[in-house]
Amino acid sequence: MPEGTLCNKLTVDTKEHLDSLLADKSGKVYYKEMNDLEVNQKALWGIIQKTFRSRFKTWLEICAHCGLCAESCFHYTANNGDPKQVPSYKIQSTLGEIVRRKGKVDNDFMQHCMDVAFAQCSCCTRCGIYCPFGIDMGIMFSYLRGLLFSQGFTPWEMKIGTGMHRIYHAQMDITTEDWVDTCEWMAEEYEEDWPGLKIPVDVESADIMYTVNAREPKHYPEDLAEAAILFHLAGENWTVPSEGWEETSLAMFAGDWAACKMQVETVYDAMERLKPKRMVVTECGHAYRATVLEGPYWAGRKSGQTPVESIHYVEWVAEALRTGKLKIDPSKKIKEPVTYQDSCNYVRNGGLGHFAREIMSYVAEDFREMTPTKEHNYCCGGGGGLNGIGRYREQRNIGMKVKRDQILDTGAKLVISPCHNCWDAIRDMEEIYHMGIRWTFLKPLLISMVEVPEHLKPEE
Amino acid sequence: MYELLTGPMLWLSFTIFFIGCIVRLVMYFKGLSWQMDRVAYKEHMSYGAKGAARSIFFWLIPFGTRSWRVNPFFTIVFFVFHVGLILTPIFLLSHNILLKERWGFSLWTMSETTADLLTIGVIVAALFMVLRRIALPEVRFLTDAYDYLVLLIATAPFITGFMAFHLVPDYNFWLILHIICGEIMLIAIPFTKLSHFVLFFASRAQLGMDYGIKRGGMKGRSFPW
Ligand code: SF4
Ligand code: SF4
Numbered sequence: 001m002p003e004g005t006l007c008n009k010l011t012v013d014t015k016e017h018l019d020s021l022l023a024d025k026s027g028k029v030y031y032k033e034m035n036d037l038e039v040n041q042k043a044l045w046g047i048i049q050k051t052f053r054s055r056f057k058t059w060l061e062i063c064a065h066c067g068l069c070a071e072s073c074f075h076y077t078a079n080n081g082d083p084k085q086v087p088s089y090k091i092q093s094t095l096g097e098i099v100r101r102k103g104k105v106d107n108d109f110m111q112h113c114m115d116v117a118f119a120q121c122s123c124c125t126r127c128g129i130y131c132p133f134g135i136d137m138g139i140m141f142s143y144l145r146g147l148l149f150s151q152g153f154t155p156w157e158m159k160i161g162t163g164m165h166r167i168y169h170a171q172m173d174i175t176t177e178d179w180v181d182t183c184e185w186m187a188e189e190y191e192e193d194w195p196g197l198k199i200p201v202d203v204e205s206a207d208i209m210y211t212v213n214a215r216e217p218k219h220y221p222e223d224l225a226e227a228a229i230l231f232h233l234a235g236e237n238w239t240v241p242s243e244g245w246e247e248t249s250l251a252m253f254a255g256d257w258a259a260c261k262m263q264v265e266t267v268y269d270a271m272e273r274l275k276p277k278r279m280v281v282t283e284c285g286h287a288y289r290a291t292v293l294e295g296p297y298w299a300g301r302k303s304g305q306t307p308v309e310s311i312h313y314v315e316w317v318a319e320a321l322r323t324g325k326l327k328i329d330p331s332k333k334i335k336e337p338v339t340y341q342d343s344c345n346y347v348r349n350g351g352l353g354h355f356a357r358e359i360m361s362y363v364a365e366d367f368r369e370m371t372p373t374k375e376h377n378y379c380c381g382g383g384g385g386l387n388g389i390g391r392y393r394e395q396r397n398i399g400m401k402v403k404r405d406q407i408l409d410t411g412a413k414l415v416i417s418p419c420h421n422c423w424d425a426i427r428d429m430e431e432i433y434h435m436g437i438r439w440t441f442l443k444p445l446l447i448s449m450v451e452v453p454e455h456l457k458p459e460e
Numbered sequence: 461m462y463e464l465l466t467g468p469m470l471w472l473s474f475t476i477f478f479i480g481c482i483v484r485l486v487m488y489f490k491g492l493s494w495q496m497d498r499v500a501y502k503e504h505m506s507y508g509a510k511g512a513a514r515s516i517f518f519w520l521i522p523f524g525t526r527s528w529r530v531n532p533f534f535t536i537v538f539f540v541f542h543v544g545l546i547l548t549p550i551f552l553l554s555h556n557i558l559l560k561e562r563w564g565f566s567l568w569t570m571s572e573t574t575a576d577l578l579t580i581g582v583i584v585a586a587l588f589m590v591l592r593r594i595a596l597p598e599v600r601f602l603t604d605a606y607d608y609l610v611l612l613i614a615t616a617p618f619i620t621g622f623m624a625f626h627l628v629p630d631y632n633f634w635l636i637l638h639i640i641c642g643e644i645m646l647i648a649i650p651f652t653k654l655s656h657f658v659l660f661f662a663s664r665a666q667l668g669m670d671y672g673i674k675r676g677g678m679k680g681r682s683f684p685w
């Protein structure tokens with residue numbers, strides 16, 4: 001069975017393997033090798049027989065071809081109603097075909113499936129709420145990604161991502177040491193302005209165990225400092241784990257279910273080890289979905305719950321404002337029109353939209369909802385891993401037009417986006433479409449508005 | 461012929477229909493898996509039940525969901541079609557006379573005018589559904605012969621029944637055809653896409669449980685379909 005040296009069915013479990021992939025710039029060799037990757041039809045059909053159950057079977061079978069899902073998909077709208085972008089068509093012509101052909105599909109077809117599953121679906125699950133039968137193409141595409149991954153058909157960046165999770169237990173190459181150093185460095189860096197500021201590592205029985213997105217320590221360590229400042233101002237008894245601090249899961253986007261399990265178990269182990277009262281997840285959508293919503297199932301937890309109660313950052317902020325732990329200086333409230341980007345992963349798929357609105361009621365004087373909004377909001381355009389895949393850059397940029405227009409229609413020039421993926425998409429959107437907007441996470445915004453108690457102010 | 465069709469054949473069709481539908485439902489729910497579907501169905505039954513009930517309820521109400529509201533034309537056609545499809549055969553006077561004759565009981569019956577209106581509704585709605593399939597590019601693209609076939613199977617009893625009732629000269633011919641079409645429909649339901657007659661409820665219940673349990677239902681707000 002021909003397998004490439006880079007593009008193959010193996011999982012990435014060693015640093016050498018990972019480095020060889022990283023050395024292949026833009027995955028040139030990887031994608032070239034993919035053209036020769038043979039499909040193990042028997043194995044593919046074997047997985048399907050074991051995992052393709054009544055829910056999916058029924059979804060594929062009873063689809064009435066009514067087309068109500070068409071306009072629910074931002075890809076369809078952004079591509080001017082191209083019928084090939086209708087969710088039902090996309091899934092029937094990929095997963096549906098594989099199942100009908102009992103796994104007897106060739107390389108070309110698998111590559112086509114990969115292209116559709118990543119470039120034409122962000123797994124935003126919006127179509128599922130517009131279909132009368134509740135046929136959720138997003139869930140099925142995620143499943144399809146898993147089938148593709150098992151056969152080695154996954155975008156280069158996704159393969160690397162899964163390797164990172166498998167090796168570093170984070171989506172980036174950050175060791176435990178790097179992480180702890182970053183925590184110490186940030187605490188020192190900001191201590192002068194915020195006397196008493198600490199980033200406590202591995203404290204047992206804290207009220208809050210805080211966990212992050214690896215991008216934060218890697219690319220924006222200030223985010224970690226800002227989280228610390230806000231916990232400090234709110235008087236929280238909190239900690240971060242030295243291991244099990246990463247919430248994200250590129251493995252989920254890739255469909256590498258074994259790596260998904262491995263990743264979330266590091267976090268659950270940290271919970272068992274440190275026994276915090278609650279876990280708070282940083283401002284990231286898919287991280288929350290991976291570790292809090294889906295993770296328990298990957299880890300085989302029958303309750304569907306994490307070992308300790310886990311909440312998203314917006315829930316913590318809403319609570320802190322509600323209980324007065326954080327107080328907003330009324331004179332510093334946002335005066336200009338401002339809008340909020342609902343992340344699919346914690347709003348449609350997590351039901352946290354109302355917490356975001358609660359926060360807005362404290363911080364914004366002229367809050368403008370997008371249309372449609374909350375659970376019905378559109379994907380930012382970069383979800384499901386699309387932001388990070390070079391091969392599909394163009395398709396992503398087209399897809400973003402829907403979000404662009406939604407933002408412009410609000411008239412707001414400031415977008416609050418407590419999700420890394422949405423934040424990145426909006427940043428790129430501005431770069432491409434020059435909309436004249438600004439975008440922000442909650443943390444810096446809150447720090448600029450919050451009242452600092454006398455005793456926590458730096459000495460003059 | 462009439463005796464055969466309304467006797468043993470009717471029995472057979474109903475048996476296949478009922479058993480078939482039950483089997484489809486049982487198979488569906490047996491095939492659910494908390495770990496594979498990633499929904500803790502059993503652990504959070506009350507949230508699940510609430511989610512399922514809401515998910516079915518709002519979709520059964522015209523304009524009850526955002527999807528219905530943003531597609532008003534389709535919604536009207538859809539509801540006229542399905543309401544007629546379900547109510548007419550059950551509460552039609554002549555069906556109930558037959559029921560009384562054969563099985564010794566009958567249900568409440570509707571006036572003939574109502575039945576006529578509902579029947580015309582079904583036929584006209586079906587016509588619009590066909591036109592919609594042809595007119596809208598995104599629907600045309602999805603549509604295949606099977607879609608027309610199931611629409612025909614579902615509508616044929618209404619067309620033939622209407623003919624039998626209103627075209628007295630050929631009464632017997634249309635009546636026999638009507639009964640055959642009706643029986644074909646009953647038998648087809650469990651074996652074709654028409655199984656959505658029961659699987660609609662199953663599938664909606666599943667997604668409702670999904671949203672009711674995992675996707676936010678336990679966070680203090682119910683899903684705004
Ligand atoms: S809305 Fe549902 S039933 Fe209609 S075409 Fe889309 S997936 Fe199929
Ligand atoms: S999940 Fe989202 S992106 Fe994927 S087909 Fe459905 S609406 Fe489109």
